[in-house]
Amino acid sequence: MNAAAPQPYTTEDGREIGGVLMEMKNITLKFGGVTAIKGISFDIQEGEIRAIIGPNGAGKTSMLNVINGFYHPQEGEIVFRGETRSRMRPYEAAKQGISRTFQNVALFQGMTTLDNIMAGRTLKMHRNFLWQLLRYGPALDEEIEHRRKVEEVIDFLEIEHIRRTPVGQLPYGLQKRVELGRALAAEPSLLLLDEPMAGMNVEEKEDMSRFILDVNEQMGTTIALIEHDMGVVMDLADRVVVLDYGKKIADGPPGEVQSNQDVIDAYLGVPH
Amino acid sequence: MIYREAGQFKTSYRQDAAIFPILQDRIAIWFYLFVAFIVIPTFGSDFFINSMMIPFLIFAMASIGLNVLTGYTGQISLGTGAFMGVGAYACYKLTTYFPETNIIILVLLSGFFAAGIGMIFGLPSLRIKGFYLVVTTLAAQFFLEWCFIRVPWLYNYNASGAIEVPQREAFGLIVTGPSASPSVRYLVVLSIVVFLTWIVSNLIHGRIGRTWMMIRDMDIAAELIGVRPLYAKLSAFAVSSYVAGVAGAMLVFFWLGAAEVESFDVNHSFLILFMVIIGGLGSLVGSFLGAAFIWMLPIIIRAVPKMTGLDINASTVEQLNFMIIGALIIVFLIIEPHGLARLWAIAKQKLRIWPFPH
Numbered sequence A: 001m002n003a004a005a006p007q008p009y010t011t012e013d014g015r016e017i018g019g020v021l022m023e024m025k026n027i028t029l030k031f032g033g034v035t036a037i038k039g040i041s042f043d044i045q046e047g048e049i050r051a052i053i054g055p056n057g058a059g060k061t062s063m064l065n066v067i068n069g070f071y072h073p074q075e076g077e078i079v080f081r082g083e084t085r086s087r088m089r090p091y092e093a094a095k096q097g098i099s100r101t102f103q104n105v106a107l108f109q110g111m112t113t114l115d116n117i118m119a120g121r122t123l124k125m126h127r128n129f130l131w132q133l134l135r136y137g138p139a140l141d142e143e144i145e146h147r148r149k150v151e152e153v154i155d156f157l158e159i160e161h162i163r164r165t166p167v168g169q170l171p172y173g174l175q176k177r178v179e180l181g182r183a184l185a186a187e188p189s190l191l192l193l194d195e196p197m198a199g200m201n202v203e204e205k206e207d208m209s210r211f212i213l214d215v216n217e218q219m220g221t222t223i224a225l226i227e228h229d230m231g232v233v234m235d236l237a238d239r240v241v242v243l244d245y246g247k248k249i250a251d252g253p254p255g256e257v258q259s260n261q262d263v264i265d266a267y268l269g270v271p272h
Numbered sequence B: 001m002i003y004r005e006a007g008q009f010k011t012s013y014r015q016d017a018a019i020f021p022i023l024q025d026r027i028a029i030w031f032y033l034f035v036a037f038i039v040i041p042t043f044g045s046d047f048f049i050n051s052m053m054i055p056f057l058i059f060a061m062a063s064i065g066l067n068v069l070t071g072y073t074g075q076i077s078l079g080t081g082a083f084m085g086v087g088a089y090a091c092y093k094l095t096t097y098f099p100e101t102n103i104i105i106l107v108l109l110s111g112f113f114a115a116g117i118g119m120i121f122g123l124p125s126l127r128i129k130g131f132y133l134v135v136t137t138l139a140a141q142f143f144l145e146w147c148f149i150r151v152p153w154l155y156n157y158n159a160s161g162a163i164e165v166p167q168r169e170a171f172g173l174i175v176t177g178p179s180a181s182p183s184v185r186y187l188v189v190l191s192i193v194v195f196l197t198w199i200v201s202n203l204i205h206g207r208i209g210r211t212w213m214m215i216r217d218m219d220i221a222a223e224l225i226g227v228r229p230l231y232a233k234l235s236a237f238a239v240s241s242y243v244a245g246v247a248g249a250m251l252v253f254f255w256l257g258a259a260e261v262e263s264f265d266v267n268h269s270f271l272i273l274f275m276v277i278i279g280g281l282g283s284l285v286g287s288f289l290g291a292a293f294i295w296m297l298p299i300i301i302r303a304v305p306k307m308t309g310l311d312i313n314a315s316t317v318e319q320l321n322f323m324i325i326g327a328l329i330i331v332f333l334i335i336e337p338h339g340l341a342r343l344w345a346i347a348k349q350k351l352r353i354w355p356f357p358h
């Protein structure tokens, strides 16, 4: 069953995937009586696109929340870049280069696209309060240097035209794109995407798929994504882990997972 | 087509990141400053300066303070009156101990005492939100009011229980006390207000202001991105209370001349909150517009019967005043919940595309 061995491998399109970036070992997460994750182990390798799939309530979002320190598992440990941790605050996860998007867009609705993406660079800005008071010298230089990076992200995602629009006024599809921009602005080493294409039409999904592939290829960013659309998963993912009722039922390359009987049963709703 | 940006190409991010990227806006700012610093002191009557402009500026300053906290950081407070009081009493004690020090410096220093107290009462905001936070700021208001009465040291053991502003000079001019001229007091207040508005505007347009707005719009996402709520919220409380504290010190030293606890009671907290809401949450321009609306409109309404020769007795005018202002506030909030600042922005937008309808 545990097909994927944490060893370097070559993807179908010939990219070298090598070295474990993150390893989850025997993670168990409970909310009172509900056990959202039951002893799951899997790994994410440097440079790959790793999909997490499963029916509703399988524990996918909970898993991302564990990875970036928002939930603390009762059991198990997490190894990130060789360092073992059991507890971590989201702030520290962000500092270590983990950034994410949310299942329900979690943008700063009152702020413009530009400010939202600038917000993604918060951790990289260091000029102190006194310089900020004057908005002069180092503080202004810093602001402008980061503005340049943010404009790169804006160009990349093709959202120049909504730069100055408060995101609350944008259609849902664009909001998802801005949220990706905010995560990218942090230049993450691990990017977590929770259903990045939910609620999108076909065209928007194609755009988003292209951006995700480009991020992975051009910036070499490791991506873990949750997605319901099997077609999209087959196209994007290098390896897939399948959850059902908080348990891992399959793990491996998309083609292999798709033909797995347990996975078919889970998706068709065969009683356990 | 007078107000427009056509032909003004921003060639660098430095230009684009300027707080007023449009030339006409910059010209307008200089124009307002010219009117405020030159025209009003030269041509304004003592009544206009003393009863309208000085309190308007001071309340605008206090509104900016509250706007930092409520409009930009999303933390509602009913303690503004008390934080203004802290600034006023601190300034009074400072000038008692350091009578020779320039009073303007002391006014600016007294804000730090308000900032310290504000941060202490801001600590609960790390755990509680919304309605419950309002209750704790209200508790701060009542506790501080109690201190202003029960700690006679604060008012130098005066039998009256009030603080009376001594005469102080700065730059060779009398700036406080009964013999200070309205124009001099006005210019001092105006300089402080312009300076602090500039400072607050700098903060808002930079990283710190963004962390405030992130907390306001979605605190959980802000934390996941790497904002530490402790720093963001407490810095907002500190800046907000600092500005309110300076406003309180100015209120007593450059306008009232003497004050006791009533000048800093919860009614003032509400007054400032109304100014912020009417003017527009999260807008510096709105803070000025809101203060102008709430402070100046009653004065104008009071003047109407006199000017038109109508014979209405004073108490009826007062009642009418309450009714008109109250009704306007309600109408206004229904029509434009984002306040005067939004109307202002819409007007500018219209002007930008004028004379074309779209």
Ligand SMILES: Nc1ncnc2c1ncn2[C@@H]1O[C@H](COP(=O)(O)OP(=O)(O)OP(=O)(O)O)[C@@H](O)[C@H]1O
Pocket: A031, A034, A035, A036, A054, A055, A056, A057, A058, A059, A060, A061, A062, A063, A103
């Ligand atoms: N904060 C929480 N408190 C209590 N229970 C929770 C909490 N978060 C998740 N759960 C429960 O954990 C289980 C897994 O939820 P999770 O959101 O991880 O599922 P998911 O796989 O992301 O589902 P979906 O596809 O609907 O997004 C569900 O039964 C859910 O009710």
Ligand SMILES: [Mg+2]
Pocket: A060, A061, A062, A103
């Ligand atoms: Mg989910």
